[in-house]
Amino acid sequence: MSDKTKWLRAFKQAAVVGLILCLVIVLAVAGLAMTNYKHLGRLVAVVHLIETQYLNGASGEELVDGAIKGMLSSLDPYSSFQNEEENTILMNSIQGRIGGVGVHISTADPQKLVIMRAVKNSPAEKAGLEAGDIIYKIDSTEVSAISQDQAIAILRGEPGTQVTVGVVRPKTNSEFNVTMTREYIDVPTVEGEILPGSSGIGLINIASFSAQTGDEFEKVVKELLAKNCQGLIIDLRYNYGGEVNAAVKVASMLVPQGPIVHIVDNQGKTETKQSTAQYLNLPFVVLTNEYTASASEIVSGAVKDYGTGTLIGQKTYGKGVVQTVFQLDSMTSVKLTTDKYLTPNKNDIHKIGIEPDIAVQLKEGEKPTILPSDNKLDTQLQKAAEVIRSKMKS
Numbered sequence: 001m002s003d004k005t006k007w008l009r010a011f012k013q014a015a016v017v018g019l020i021l022c023l024v025i026v027l028a029v030a031g032l033a034m035t036n037y038k039h040l041g042r043l044v045a046v047v048h049l050i051e052t053q054y055l056n057g058a059s060g061e062e063l064v065d066g067a068i069k070g071m072l073s074s075l076d077p078y079s080s081f082q083n084e085e086e087n088t089i090l091m092n093s094i095q096g097r098i099g100g101v102g103v104h105i106s107t108a109d110p111q112k113l114v115i116m117r118a119v120k121n122s123p124a125e126k127a128g129l130e131a132g133d134i135i136y137k138i139d140s141t142e143v144s145a146i147s148q149d150q151a152i153a154i155l156r157g158e159p160g161t162q163v164t165v166g167v168v169r170p171k172t173n174s175e176f177n178v179t180m181t182r183e184y185i186d187v188p189t190v191e192g193e194i195l196p197g198s199s200g201i202g203l204i205n206i207a208s209f210s211a212q213t214g215d216e217f218e219k220v221v222k223e224l225l226a227k228n229c230q231g232l233i234i235d236l237r238y239n240y241g242g243e244v245n246a247a248v249k250v251a252s253m254l255v256p257q258g259p260i261v262h263i264v265d266n267q268g269k270t271e272t273k274q275s276t277a278q279y280l281n282l283p284f285v286v287l288t289n290e291y292t293a294s295a296s297e298i299v300s301g302a303v304k305d306y307g308t309g310t311l312i313g314q315k316t317y318g319k320g321v322v323q324t325v326f327q328l329d330s331m332t333s334v335k336l337t338t339d340k341y342l343t344p345n346k347n348d349i350h351k352i353g354i355e356p357d358i359a360v361q362l363k364e365g366e367k368p369t370i371l372p373s374d375n376k377l378d379t380q381l382q383k384a385a386e387v388i389r390s391k392m393k394s
Contacts, residue, residue: 068334073147076337077110078323084331086153100156101163101180102187103129104207106240106291109317110148113155114291116207116238117370119187123180129167131238131368137166137177149335159184171365189242190216192224195233197375201388202229205371206250209242209295214249214277221253221280231388232284233381237313237368241294244273244322244341251302252277254284254309255344261298262342263322283391285310285384288356289368293317300354301343310387311356313380320350358383 050058065083072079082090089099102122106114113135118125135155136143143151155163164179190213192204202224206213224232234254241247244261251260252275263271286309288300297316303309322339342348360383362368369378377385 079337080149080335082333086149087333089153089156099159099184100182102185106238113143113151123183127178127180131370134168135165136168139164157182189213190220191371192220194227196372198385200230202232205235206239208239209246211243213246217250231392233384233388235287236292236296237287237289238291239296241296244295247295247298248273249276251299253280255302255306259344260302263339265339285312285388287313287380287384288316289314290317293319304354305344312358312384313356313360315353315355318349318351318353
């Protein structure tokens, strides 16, 4: 960080805190603090108490950042402030580059760290972490005591450093600790293979939606078609979402030309995103579960409305709002809920979810098979294979 950047940031912080302190003095003189006009009296009273009574002292930076975090956390579970470290991690995540243990975390439920799956050959996979595991502790920090963004930031870090996580595995009702050494990981969001034991059926897992996901999906589809793939199973289970335009491109390959999603802003203005890619016109099914959320629901909603594929599994999470990242400066950012989205038929799925065409639940204690290496498939994937075979025959 340059001296000029440090000086500018320090100046802005000092100016904000100075303004608040000046406001304290003015309001005290005017007697307005006693009136608590629009809660302003409380604000200046707290600042005054911190300045005069707090035992350990607090820097201007801490007060400003804390005030911003407090404002955003009062809005909804998805709006947040990213400090320098958190902002770097967020930007790397959007671009598909993550330093950490190699797990895809579902952000659908902001109160939990649910593992969607471990990246192949990552520290997490080698440690035996599985889809559906819940991380409740990172080193000495309880996940429930901090925000999800903060928890993810702590979980990730510099390659070569160690982290110990406490894990709950619901399927076996067990609890255990795992220590891993972080690595620098380039994370592909899309992976595909021919379904083991099923010639002609391609299986594609989309773990999340980054800026590269649309191109990755197109590339994987071409590779599978070159292997004489005649039908697809697209697995969106545990996909928490991500970049909207990437979801639009993926959906565009699964439905004919037309609207993919309607984005509605806070003024009620609607932007309709149209298909941006060539329709595959290939038999396919889509696997969903309760952790299929946000951008992955854009894809699921488009498929459901157009009826081009069959949704199999469980009802999706129901996150029909969009967050926009605003850079405050070169080091910090705000993630703010700015829009809601509607499916092509203008269905609002927020807090409702999308029902599958064929409902299938995993058996109690059953492990989901994400990109299996053999023909031992979980119950949902078995049903998907059965349905796609039927589609390919007709």
